[in-house]
Amino acid sequence: MKLRRSERLVDMTTYLMAHPSTLIPLSYFSEQYQSAKSSISEDLGIIKETLELKGKGTILTVPGAAGGVKYIPNVGVEEAAQFINELCEMMETPERLLPGGYLYMTDILGQPRLVDNVGRLIASRYRNHPIDIVMTVATKGIPIAYAVARYLNVPVVIVRRDSLVTEGSTISINYVSGSTKRIQTMVLSKRSLPKEANVLIVDDFMKAGGTVNGMVNLLEEFEAKVAGIAVLVEAEQAEERLVEDYLSLMKLSDVNVREKMIKVDKGNFFAAPSES
Amino acid sequence: MKLRRSERLVDMTTYLMAHPSTLIPLSYFSEQYQSAKSSISEDLGIIKETLELKGKGTILTVPGAAGGVKYIPNVGVEEAAQFINELCEMMETPERLLPGGYLYMTDILGQPRLVDNVGRLIASRYRNHPIDIVMTVATKGIPIAYAVARYLNVPVVIVRRDSLVTEGSTISINYVSGSTKRIQTMVLSKRSLPKEANVLIVDDFMKAGGTVNGMVNLLEEFEAKVAGIAVLVEAEQAEERLVEDYLSLMKLSDVNVREKMIKVDKGNFFAAPSES
Secondary structure (H helix, E strand, O other), rough: OOOOOHHHHHHHHHHHOOOOOOEEOOHHHHHHHHOOHHHHHHHHHHHHHHHHHHOEEEEEEEEOOOEEEEEEEEEOOHHHHHHHHHHHHHOOHHHHHHHOEEEHHHHHHHHHHHHHHHHHHHHHHHOOOOOOOEEEEEEOOOHHHHHHHHHHHOEEEEEEEOOOHHHEEEEEEEEEEOOOOOHHHHHHHHHHHHOEEEEEEEEEEOOOOHHHHHHHHHHHHOOOEEEEEEEEEEEEEOOOOOOOOEEEEEEEEEEOOOOEEEEEEEOOOOOOOOOO | OOHHHHHHHHHHHHHHHHHOOOOOOOHHHHHHHHHHHHHHHHHHHHHHHHHHHOOEEEEEEEEEOOOEEEEEEOOOOOOOOHHHHHHHHHOOOOHHHHHHHHHHOHHOOHHHHHHHHHHHHHHHHHOOOOOOEEEEEEEOOOHHHEEEEEEEHHOOOEEEEEOOOOHHHHHHEEEOOOOOOOOOEEEEEEOOOOOOEEEEEEEEOOOOOOOHHHHHHHHOOOOOOEEOOOEEEOOOOOOOOOOOEEEEEEEEEEEEEEOEEEEEEEOOOOOOOOOO
16 A cells, blocks of 8 residues: 555554564565655665664665665663663662572563563674574573564574473483582473574573573584573672673672662673674 | 654654553653654654554553553454464474474474564454453463563563472462373462452463463462463364363364374464454
């Protein structure tokens, strides 16, 4: 159907937002709106300019017959700082303290809007890396992994602690939990990871890094590659950490059970080398 | 900053898409763009008209001092039919067959774009119901639950099979699996569900309905209410099903292991009473 420019702008924006990091041929839009490619290009120019103005991302043009346009999401520095501050404040409420100094984070992880923003932040940092797959371990990392993967437009692979009949053949490894030093098992469906895949590992919480390190070992079994490691919260760690190169949005620097005090700072997100 | 109308339309659409089912005061936009509320209302009129034209949803205006606008997502009948057909075809590939007649669905559930669409479909059907929370059971239902909850702008609550130290106090129930007749356990953190909450139960697969029924029983323990039940796939069931009123996107009608044949039809999504 034929639309006016203002309507085209709204509809194209809606479509692009729903298909992040996806190559869309210009012909898709010109057929959709029965408009010349030159008009579509002008529209895309306006969308690109507006996204960039707010630091919300850009429209990438891929030239050639197999080309098209891609919406690449981003987060402005100011928006990112504000959001991470908001998260830190939520984390510092004393009601989160559980016996043993554990923290209740289920309410934060249960809010799709927050999880979506966390995913957008992490995805924005890896937008220029060749990521083929996002991997996490059940259960709490799953929503974050999906949010990241949606923005990067790649599949999610979920490592489990147990083997399920609906997973088909699996490969399993044993690993040592960094904090408790207990031997644990990780299982992944054999057909879920192609060889040589570039995998971004995502999790909600990292202490000594045993779980993340287990996922790294599992990737070796599959002959896949670690393209990055990103966690929502890292805990300040006295002992040596098993994982070195990672991205964190928050850092749990102190938990005082007696005084019911939790101290959460921003993670290395801003310290890590920025890209643009 | 001051924007032209075309830029405002793009930026407002971006913002609304990122905040589905969320009340946004008009003053937010007028301050953001230093524009009169009358101009903003005109812009919103164009956005509303364009969304409705494509069946992608609408903009709801809530009058009064505490009012504003809300983007209510929807899916056009044609788009819904096409998407469900696409899913059914994917489900019918013989490589999915696992020993025992189980189906490998992990690859479908691992694709954020598909999961997001499933969520949009389910959310569109419950957009006029008073849903406070989306509930699922770990693990495979989690991404679907988040997709639904993101569009409905409500939190997600995840029932587990085991108790975790980071969940705090929990309530657990035993239930009988409908297919295997085995006694199983479900656990939910005590602070995750307020009394009287209207809960939409979501899962990936339902056979006899034992798991879903378990969640219904768990809701009774919490004195919360079942506001709806939605599953991605229901299996045709010879025996009596434990759950009666539910929404399904697909129906697994036949699995023939010997001939490597899987028959998947569309579920009751279109049969169920439609709302508009």
